[in-house]
Amino acid sequence: MNCEQARPLLAAYVDGELDTVRMLEMEGHLPACPACTRAVRELQQLQQSLRQESLYHPAPAALRRNVLAELSAQARPEPKPAFWSWFRLVPALSGAMVVCLAALLAVTLNRPSGHEQLTAEIVSSHIRSLMANHALDVVSTDQHTVKPWFNGRVDFAPPVKDLAAQGFPLIGGRLDYLHHRTVAALVFQRNKHIINVFLWPGSEKNSAPSLDSVRQGFNLIHWNQGGMTCWAISDLNPTELLEFTRDFAL
Template sequence: MNCESSRRLLPLYFDGELDPADSRAFEAHLDGCAACRQALAELEALRARLRDPAMRYAAPAALRGRLAAAMPAARPRARAWAALAASWLAAALLGAGAAGLWHDRQQGLRAQAGLTRDLFASHWRALAAASPVDVVSSDRHTVKPWFAGKVAESPPVRDFAAQGFPLAGGRIDYVGSARVPVLVYRHGGHLIDVFVLAAPPAGLPRQARMQGYGLRVLALDHAAAAVVSDMDEAELDRFARLLAQGGEPPPSR
């Protein structure tokens, strides 16, 4: 792992979002890199400052007084108690329902964000490796059989060399705990990873961007594909369309 890939993974490590393998690789790099250790120390110092009670300020007494004066006067005790009991009951019922919805929503958002981070982290890990491919070939008839026996089903493999996106090979990688095939393409100096997923994971965004890298999710035959690259938006969209169409030109209108 070099400093460039380490800096990309630093926010994920700092938030405890890296998987164990990436965490060990990151920590091994930290052992020998003073600059990256300093970057991590600066993040930790910033978090400590933000948590310092001295950074919190109480409202001035005059403001507190104005807020208290603006509150309605207390009603007679009996009527106030009945109204208060009714409001507590309503609030409890609404709160229970809202809490359940909020919890489900938060779980969904965390799963979605975690899967998106996994895709970007897998791409960055490949860039930092000695080679981003396990089978090096521009021949789809070589790449597709290589996956046989390594994953549940070999992915559809297409070559887009005529359109400027030659096939470079493939590898096996992990997205979350799932073992998935990855097709690797090149476009100029850009590397393109196509993660072939058995089905579109629930909540995965159709597109995303993180630290200069883009993500596109699309249907691919009977599966789904997640494309990750540092190409600009227009080129990434063009490749995604080619992949979705199987390399065929779009139908004329």
């Protein structure tokens, strides 16, 4: 190996990157060449200068701690979003909330109140009972037949009266469904007018029968007696119907 060949390889020699053959050749050349020898010593000197301990920047303890803390946080199971982070959604959510609120309001305004719904159900039930001869499950003018019939069919004992003497003969009873529950329905007759009385357990406080409302030409009278909520409905005129309910409530 001559100087021309050796010069480009000096750095690799100093860095220990020469293969064995080249390294042996280099070690054969260097003792005979002061210029290359000096270049090698300069490289080695530079290397030593660069490898001074005070030039090295080890990681500060604080950095090590921070890195570990970050990694531990990352390694934790999916963190729940911080409370405040929800507020980033405020613009989107407020829009959605306005829409929801409007929808809710519309539904609420269209929905009948509890009372409205109940009277509507009573009217419907009364009309059904007239339409298809479905008025009666138990056909009897005998209150002692009708009253026991409800045993085992409803979880209460409805008051049953025969008011034939007052001109309101009992003609039977049936089960109906009102106000999200099974109720007792008693059917009375006044001439050709059918009177439905719906009863189910309700307020313990008695109240006198009073005309509640008139819907679709039907009169509805409401009262409480003996822990029962009672409704009477008929196309009978309100005066006679009130007379009937007072007799019933006695």
